[in-house]
Amino acid sequence: MTILKIAAIILITVAAVLALVTDPPLASLTAGGGSSRIFFFHVPVAMVSFLSFMIAAGYAVAYLRTRRPVHDEAQAVAAELGLTFSIVAMITGAIWAKQAWGAYWNWDPRQLFLFVLILFYGAFFALRQATTIAESRRRLSAVYLVFGGAISPFLFFVLPRMYRSLHEDANQVVIATQGKINMSATVGTIFALSSVGFVLLFIWLFQLGRTAARIQSVSEGDDQ
Amino acid sequence: MDGNISVLIAVLVTWAGVVWYLVKVDRNVKRRSKP
Numbered sequence A: 001m002t003i004l005k006i007a008a009i010i011l012i013t014v015a016a017v018l019a020l021v022t023d024p025p026l027a028s029l030t031a032g033g034g035s036s037r038i039f040f041f042h043v044p045v046a047m048v049s050f051l052s053f054m055i056a057a058g059y060a061v062a063y064l065r066t067r068r069p070v071h072d073e074a075q076a077v078a079a080e081l082g083l084t085f086s087i088v089a090m091i092t093g094a095i096w097a098k099q100a101w102g103a104y105w106n107w108d109p110r111q112l113f114l115f116v117l118i119l120f121y122g123a124f125f126a127l128r129q130a131t132t133i134a135e136s137r138r139r140l141s142a143v144y145l146v147f148g149g150a151i152s153p154f155l156f157f158v159l160p161r162m163y164r165s166l167h168e169d170a171n172q173v174v175i176a177t178q179g180k181i182n183m184s185a186t187v188g189t190i191f192a193l194s195s196v197g198f199v200l201l202f203i204w205l206f207q208l209g210r211t212a213a214r215i216q217s218v219s220e221g222d223d224q
Numbered sequence B: 001m002d003g004n005i006s007v008l009i010a011v012l013v014t015w016a017g018v019v020w021y022l023v024k025v026d027r028n029v030k031r032r033s034k035p
Helices: A002-021 A034-066 A069-100 A109-129 A134-162 A167-175 A185-219 B002-033
Strands: none
Touching: A002 A034, A002 A185, A002 B002, A034 A069, A034 A109, A034 A134, A034 A185, A069 A109, A069 A134, A069 A185, A109 A134, A185 B002
16 A cells, blocks of 8 residues: 555656646647646546546445445545545646636536536535434435436536537547547656556545544444 | 746645645554554
């Protein structure tokens, strides 16, 4: 686990340095050039937030099948991390949008649907506080997160592609041209380093959150 | 490039702060999790 933590720190640090000393990935975009370096953080963070919501849904299903409190703790920690990473993705996206498109908020489908997800998972924590009965809280949380796991792929991948989006410029230059990955070796390498770094960071935070939740449950006598 | 260096320093200082805080929380949680 220590190696994982060190690897996360090193990979993200190296990606940050390389992102700022190499040429920007979208130099061809008007006004978007230098600011496009944020791509190396914005996209991996958004990917990790989706991964978190899927893991939350997985633990929710596990809870509904086994009724083990540790699965409830894991689902809540994953949802918390997913929400945190989504907010970071939203903020980094808004900073880039201001530079590339002229405004922090553009009613872009991808911005809008990510915001809907943030509201959805924000409401989850209100729901968790709505009842003091542990069993009801865990069951309600699990059902809500299974539903969240079902809608997340649509909000992340399907709905944003059904409408014209300002993201299309970035998608075509960096990510895909007619279904193919379209990154230079340098861009691909930095993107891979950053993506792996953020996934490792997520694993670290997830384990940390689970241990903290376990300590809290045991100290409150809420682990039955 | 000069602009990038100042951004790089700002990013690295912020990231160092995040890492320092994470390591501190990690040690604290590990200590409290031991019976």
